[in-house]
Amino acid sequence: MTTATARKTSAGGASGGASKPASKPDTASDSPAELLGADLVVRALEAQGVTTLFGYPGGAIMPIYDALTRSNLTHILARHEQGAVFAAEGYARASGKVGVCMATSGPGATNLITGLANAFLDSVPIVAVTGQVPQAMMGTDAFQEVDVFGLTMPVVKHSFIIRDIADIPSVFARAFAIAREGRPGPVLIDIPKDITQTSTPALALDGPTQSNPRAAASDHLSEAEALLRASKKPLLYVGGGVRIAGAVRALRTFAGRCGIPSVTTLNGIGAIPTDDPMHLGMLGMHGLKAANLAVQTCDLLICAGARFDDRATGKLAEFAPEARVIHLDIDNAEISKLRRADVGLTGGLLANLYALEPGPLDIKEWTTSIAALKSEHAWRYDAPGEGVYAPKLLKDLSERAGDDLIIACDVGQHQMWVAQHCRFRRPEAHLTSGGLGAMGFGLPAAIGAKFARPDATVVCVSGDGSIMMNIQELATLNRYGVGVKIVLLDNSMLGLVRQWQDLFFGGNRSEVDLSDNPDFVKVAEAFGLTAFAVERREDVDAGLKRLLATDGPVLMHVKIDSTENVWPLVPPGAANHDMMDGAADTDGMP
Amino acid sequence: MTDTATDTTRRLALTLTTAEGALVRTLGTIERRGWRMSNLRCTPIDADSQALELDVTPRDPSRNADVLKRQVERLIDVTSLEIQNTKTATTEPTP
Numbered sequence: 001m002t003t004a005t006a007r008k009t010s011a012g013g014a015s016g017g018a019s020k021p022a023s024k025p026d027t028a029s030d031s032p033a034e035l036l037g038a039d040l041v042v043r044a045l046e047a048q049g050v051t052t053l054f055g056y057p058g059g060a061i062m063p064i065y066d067a068l069t070r071s072n073l074t075h076i077l078a079r080h081e082q083g084a085v086f087a088a089e090g091y092a093r094a095s096g097k098v099g100v101c102m103a104t105s106g107p108g109a110t111n112l113i114t115g116l117a118n119a120f121l122d123s124v125p126i127v128a129v130t131g132q133v134p135q136a137m138m139g140t141d142a143f144q145e146v147d148v149f150g151l152t153m154p155v156v157k158h159s160f161i162i163r164d165i166a167d168i169p170s171v172f173a174r175a176f177a178i179a180r181e182g183r184p185g186p187v188l189i190d191i192p193k194d195i196t197q198t199s200t201p202a203l204a205l206d207g208p209t210q211s212n213p214r215a216a217a218s219d220h221l222s223e224a225e226a227l228l229r230a231s232k233k234p235l236l237y238v239g240g241g242v243r244i245a246g247a248v249r250a251l252r253t254f255a256g257r258c259g260i261p262s263v264t265t266l267n268g269i270g271a272i273p274t275d276d277p278m279h280l281g282m283l284g285m286h287g288l289k290a291a292n293l294a295v296q297t298c299d300l301l302i303c304a305g306a307r308f309d310d311r312a313t314g315k316l317a318e319f320a321p322e323a324r325v326i327h328l329d330i331d332n333a334e335i336s337k338l339r340r341a342d343v344g345l346t347g348g349l350l351a352n353l354y355a356l357e358p359g360p361l362d363i364k365e366w367t368t369s370i371a372a373l374k375s376e377h378a379w380r381y382d383a384p385g386e387g388v389y390a391p392k393l394l395k396d397l398s399e400r401a402g403d404d405l406i407i408a409c410d411v412g413q414h415q416m417w418v419a420q421h422c423r424f425r426r427p428e429a430h431l432t433s434g435g436l437g438a439m440g441f442g443l444p445a446a447i448g449a450k451f452a453r454p455d456a457t458v459v460c461v462s463g464d465g466s467i468m469m470n471i472q473e474l475a476t477l478n479r480y481g482v483g484v485k486i487v488l489l490d491n492s493m494l495g496l497v498r499q500w501q502d503l504f505f506g507g508n509r510s511e512v513d514l515s516d517n518p519d520f521v522k523v524a525e526a527f528g529l530t531a532f533a534v535e536r537r538e539d540v541d542a543g544l545k546r547l548l549a550t551d552g553p554v555l556m557h558v559k560i561d562s563t564e565n566v567w568p569l570v571p572p573g574a575a576n577h578d579m580m581d582g583a584a585d586t587d588g589m590p
Numbered sequence: 591m592t593d594t595a596t597d598t599t600r601r602l603a604l605t606l607t608t609a610e611g612a613l614v615r616t617l618g619t620i621e622r623r624g625w626r627m628s629n630l631r632c633t634p635i636d637a638d639s640q641a642l643e644l645d646v647t648p649r650d651p652s653r654n655a656d657v658l659k660r661q662v663e664r665l666i667d668v669t670s671l672e673i674q675n676t677k678t679a680t681t682e683p684t685p
Contacts, residue, residue, distance in 0.1 A: 153615050154622055158666045161610050178666060333660035 037165045038063035038196035040203065041129070042071040044172035047205035050100050052076065052091065052451050054084040058104025059144055061131025063196035076451065076480065079472035081108050083444040085115025086470070089124045090408055090448025093431050094456070096246070098179050099126040099448065105133055106144030109190075110151065114438055116186045117155040121435025122267060123244055125184035127175050134194040135163065149190045157185030162192070165200045173206035181211045183331040184244055213245075213330060213348030215355040224326045224343045228358035231300035231324075233366040234260045237283065237312075240267030240434065241305020241329060241349055243427035250353035251304060258361050261370040263291040265306050267434040270424035278367065280374055284312040285570045286416040290377040292568075292576040294370060295320050303327045305349050308338040309435070318575035328352050379421065386537055387561045390414065390489050391421040393540050394461065397487065398422035400544055405429055406449050406458045410442035410466030413495040416566045418461050440469025446484045447476055457485070457548065464490040464517050471523070477553035478528035485547050486529075486555040488520055491562040499565045503580070504572070524555040531555040600655045604642040604662070605635065605670040612667035616642065623661055624649045639669065 035043070041064050045053065052074045057065040068075050078084035081103040088099030103112050109130040119126050132138065133145045149161050158178045160171045175187040215221065228234060242251050248271055255262055261278040264271060272279045281288035283295050292314075295301065301323040306312065313319040316338060327334070327341035328349055335344035345352045383389040394417050398405060407422060408431040409415040415432060424430050431449060433441040446460035467488055477484055494512040501509050524531035530550055534543035534557070547556045568579040602620075606612045613632060620627060625646040632642045646658070655673055663671050 149611060150614070153611065153618055159611065163610070182664075331664065333657065333664050335660075336654070337657050 033201065034199045035202055036063065036067065036196065037168060037191075037198050037200065038067035039070065040165065040168045040200060041172070041191065041196060042067045042073060044168055044205055045073060045100065046071060047169075048172060048176045048208050049097070053100035053102055054078055054087040054091070054448065055102030055129075056081050056084055056104070056108060058106075058108045058131065060105035060133055060193045061102060061108070061129075061191075061196075062104075063193065064102065064129070064131065064191070067196075075102075076447075076476065078444065078447075079475045080470065081111035082115055082440065083447075083470050083473045083476065085112045085126070085128060086118070086438075086441050086444035087448035087451075087473075087476075088126045088128075089115060089119050089122075089441075090431055090445030091452045092119075092124050092126055092448075093445070094406055094428055094449035094458075095452035096428070097125075097452070098176055099124070100129070101126065102129045104131045104144065105148070106146045108144075109148035110146060112148075113152060113155065114436070114440075116152055116188065118433055118436040118438045118441065119186040120155045120157065122240065122433070123184050124186065125179040126186045127172075127179050128186060128188045130188065130190045131196070132161070132190045132192040135192045136194070138192065148188065152188050155186070156188050157183075159188040159190070161190045162195050165195050165198050166203065168195075169203050169205045173209070177209045177211075181209075182213070183241075183329075213351060215351035216345040216347045220343055220345055221352070221355050224345060224356060225358040227300055227324055227326055227343060228258065228302075228356070228361060231361070232363060233298045234258070234300040234302060234361065234363060235294055235298035235323075236260050236262035236272075237295065237301050237303045237306055238262055238264045238268040238271045239304065239306025240265065240427070242268060242271045243305075245305060245330065245349035247305070247348075247350040247353055248427060250350050254353045254356060258358065259363060259367060260302065260361070261294065261367060263287070263295060265309065265312050265434070266419055266432055268306060268427065269419055269430045269432075270427035273425045274423050275425075277374075278370065280370065282419050284309075284576065285314065286420065286566050286568065287312075287570075287576070288377065288420065289568050289579055289581065290370075290373040292570070292579060293373060293377075295323075296575070296577045298323050301325050303329075303341075304353070305329060307334050313338070314570045314576040314578075315574055318577075385561065388534065388537050388540055388558055390558070390560050390564065391417050393487075393489075393544070393558065394418055395421040395423070396540065397459065397544055397547075398424070401457050401459065401548055403429075404456045406431065406446075406453060406456050408442045408446035408449055408458065408460050409433070410460070410462040410469075411437045411439045412463045412466055413491075413499070413564070413566050414461050414463045414466075414489045416496075417489075420566075439466040442466060443470050443473045443484075443486070444476075446486075447473060447482050450482050450484050454483075458483070459547075460484055460486045462486060462488050463495065464488065464492060464514055464520070465494045467520070468517075474524060474527035474529060474553075474555075481552050483552050485550070486524075486553075487547070488555060488557050489560050490517065490520065490557060491560050491564065492517055493562045495562070495564070496566065498562075499569075502565075503569070520555065520557045524557075529553045529555050531557065533557045533559070535559045598651055598653075598655075599645050599647045601629075601643065601645050601674045602659075602662075603672045603674050604668055606640050606642055607667045607669065608634075608638055608640055609667050613640070613642065616662060616665060616668060617644075619662055619665060620644075620646055620658065623658055624653050625658060
């Protein structure tokens with residue numbers, strides 16, 4: 001294992017490059033006749049191409065942590081298991097590889113669950129390895145025994161308990177294949193301690209497999225092409241599945257060849273460059289007005305790798321009311337789950353997008369109206385007041401940082417502002433907790449992304465509520481000198497909850513006041529980070545410049561107006577064309 | 591079929607592996623997707639597979655049995671699934 005305690009090792013720290021112990025313990029050789037189960041586990045990880053994993057040790061997984069010191073794996077010690085699993089997700093999303101995390105039994109394992117649920121809902125390929133009490137003690141309420149296999153069943157794609165040391169190679173090979181192939185997702189491997197402490201003759205280990213999903217049946221493709229040719233107002237509705245399938249180029253080729261305008265989901269942002277003239281931005285609850293209006297008036301919706309999530313559709317019965325639907329998805333179970341598809345194209349998105357060739361479309365009138373719609377509802381950044389206007393700051397940040405920027409968001413108002421206002425040209429550049437909406441995702445996800453892409457500019461955009469959910473990971477930043485740049489937008493409030501209380505609960509503000517927040521600059525400095533504050537609008541430019549120029553981990557604390565809202569907003573239960581859009585909707589509100 | 595069966599009750603016939611958790615995972619998926627279960631019968635086929643038959647009734651009548659079929663089919667431990675003995679209406683075909 002590469003040394004975990006060496007500061008500034010491999011993720012953008014000053015010195016760079018992971019260091020290794022001077023010599024490995026002599027308890028293992030390269031090809032010993034007998035191996036401990038724990039050593040077989042780390043070798044199985046290596047055989048799958050794993051180089052970096054995130055975790056936290058404890059009793060039941062100690063044999064594996066012991067074996068890690070005899071491996072070439074780089075283990076990143078998070079300061080909470082939730083930090084480890086979110087970091088593995090950030091690593092997976094930024095690298096396109098399977099992310100790996102590790103925890104002990106009992107509380108270590110339960111602390112992974114939020115991250116597993118997040119990976120399940122956003123289809124992120126991760127393998128989580130948990131230690132378990134010895135098999136003889138399972139079912140006896142032993143110390144730190146919890147049925148993590150049972151607890152996590154609803155939030156994993158699959159899971160295993162290893163009952164026989166001889167199964168380690170096949171279980172790991174299957175786990176990685178399941179996590180990666182088809183619709184990706186999290187896989188849990190629970191390993192009782194007696195398995196990792198048992199010896200076995202060396203066993204053959206399988207390397208990673210690869211699958212290339214094929215296109216849908218040709219008659220279905222023909223039906224889709226016929227719908228496209230008949231359409232006068234087609235619209236692409238793009239989700240995270242496009243990025244996952246590696247089909248970004250295929251999507252852009254298809255959209256460009258046909259001239260079809262597009263909208264994206266939260267997780268689809270960047271699949272089409274946000275500044276593309278025929279791209280209208282994110283749809284849904286906090287979607288752009290032009291995007292929602294286009295969806296409501298299109299006559300054909302081509303849904304690519306999205307799942308008609310309620311935050312995207314609003315009132316489902318009134319979503320895209322005039323549209324027929326072509327639904328492309330690797331997951332057959334998503335077709336017609338919520339909105340009936342006129343044509344379902346299962347199989348590989350990449351293959352299907354390249355296979356669709358409807359020929360020239362007669363949609364000039366539609367694209368002209370789309371351009372007008374986009375122009376009519378363009379963002380304005382001339383906000384009144386003298387305080388820092390977060391949307392403008394985020395827009396400037398994304399434009400100033402260049403195309404090798406990765407933004408990992410937390411959850412709340414700032415998350416929506418990032419989705420609305422930042423410029424993205426790659427979907428891998430936008431890491432967000434979409435399906436689960438898990439506060440605390442941003443910082444550890446940024447750490448994972450920086451380990452995956454050390455040369456990228458990785459920024460965590462967080463809020464004063466979210467940052468406190470995993471603030472202990474500032475210690476991880478410092479420990480490894482991870483060059484993550486944190487923009488902390490502080491409104492001393494749980495802003496999105498406050499906004500909803502103001503709008504939908506008669507202004508009854510219940511438990512949203514965070515004015516007793518700590519001094520975040522001092523907190524960051526106490527963890528060893530560079531930190532500074534920006535409080536005035538005229539200081540934003542200098543602040544961004546300093547943020548981007550600072551080597552190593554840095555936090556920029558930005559005080560923003562606690563009454564600022566996210567607009568537009570589709571109220572819960574309303575159709576997407578019923579958007580509230582600001583001052584006119586808040587008359588009389590506190 | 592018991593008297594709890596309704597027009598929307600369907601009979602599922604599955605083949606599962608005998609992997610640890612296969613049965614619980616399958617039943618849990620059906621329940622979480624909004625279906626009540628009754629008349630369950632699980633019988634071994636051989637060392638590696640088992641047969642499961644059960645009736646399912648949606649808690650919300652808008653739930654589509656064909657969608658449930660595809661949600662269960664994607665479980666790693668489910669090797670086959672057929673919808674049998676539908677009481678009245680047929681299931682909607684996959685587009």
